[in-house]
Amino acid sequence: MHVLTLTNSADAPFMNQQMAELERRGVSFTTVSVSGDVDATTARGPTDYLRTVPKVISESSNGYDLIHAHYGLMAPMALAQLGTPVVLSLWGSDVHGPVKPVSSLCAPLCEEVVVMSEEMREELGRDARVIPDGVDLERFQPGSQDRARERVGWDDAGDAYQVLFPYPPEREVKNYPRARRIVTAADNLLDRPVELRTVHGVDHDTVPDYMNAADALLLTSHSEGSPNSVKEAMACNLPVVAVDVGDVRERLARVEPSWVGTSDEELITGLMDVLKRGERSNGREAAKEVSIERTTEQILEIYEQVAGETTQQVRDAPQIE
Structure with missing residues (x-):
């Protein structure tokens, strides 16, 4: 064909x-x-x-x-x-x-x-x-967070939580200002610092390293279809905190820890909960469906x-x- x-x-x-x-x-x-x-x-x-x-x-x-x-x-x-x-x-x-x-x-x-x-x-x-x-489950796999942070240059982050925002801040639909607002609030409320890492324009083969280096992925888009970053994070067992857009709620229905919210307050609470738990998710099992x-x-x-x-x-x- x-x-x-x-x-x-x-x-x-x-x-x-x-x-x-x-x-x-x-x-x-x-x-x-x-x-x-x-x-x-x-x-x-x-x-x-x-x-x-x-x-x-x-x-x-x-x-x-x-x-x-x-x-x-x-x-x-x-x-x-x-x-x-x-x-x-x-x-x-x-x-x-x-x-x-x-x-x-x-x-x-x-x-x-x-x-x-x-x-x-x-x-x-x-x-x-x-x-x-x-999602390519061979490419996106769980890995050592310490080794991943060395590969992406985050090994100097100290004890700060690392929150991944894998989009250009200029893309209006991705709503970077809201992501910044959520992370700033969490940073003010938690005992440990919280840093927002914007990652874009990198080779796609390196994205799994960023997923494994982060403590959570944050999605604040105005609209989505089926966001690939969420499914890739799931495949790496990276916890996801996201707005209720596209098929996000369906994808994360059985993923723990994860969080889907609509208001800033819900997203802040969810991000703080995920970071304090300090656990990887069970997302890879759910990612097999896609x-x-x-x-x-x-x-x-x-x-x-x-x-x-x-x-x-x-x-x-x-x-x-």
Whole structure:
């Protein structure tokens, strides 16, 4: 099976992990990414997307079994060609944010739509397959906190609690000011210092070290689909304190210690409780439900269904003598 991947974020680790696992199962990919530069504070503009449409239309004529469009803004260009079936994966902000009208308009025109959480499916308002991004349990494993702190340069932290915030502070949706507020309050109330560690832009292979070096992960986002950092923390048995967004409550339902709250007071209480207990969580067991192997099987099932339906339609079409 050969798939054309369309994305506005070609370096997204969760997407590339999924594609690598699918490649091990016999799927091959060609990727077309939106032109233009982007960072934590700069998004691509309409011109960047428009410039990419002719490239997609041209590439799509090369005999692909299907097109997999990642993110709502990629759907219009995937649908601009008429001969190849489209699978659309929505990531979260394209359902909860200003891109939602585009996602809602295009979703019914795609052969299959994949969302990351039940909350996203309800917000989208139509049938979709709920498949969260999988976590690589071989890469994300529990490890020695002391050795991890040496590797990431936190070995001079003394007795201070280390709270991980694995996002750029500039990304508004991640709500860094609230994370800072929560940690400052906990620091004022606990006997030991509490430090907020913002980690971003590092090689994804080093992220497990930061997970193992930290005492807790703090998620304060305005909205999420199925946050990968939470699942990666679970795989490393790192306790998580999070707002109730996306599928966080479902993922952490059986994880102890962990905490899901809505108000600042609840998040402060939860963070203090997790830090004072000083224990690693049992999150790895729960993370097995969303291992990359399991989620890849579900995506492969969709690929085979969509490509198979198209093949059957060709077989059943009237033949011209």
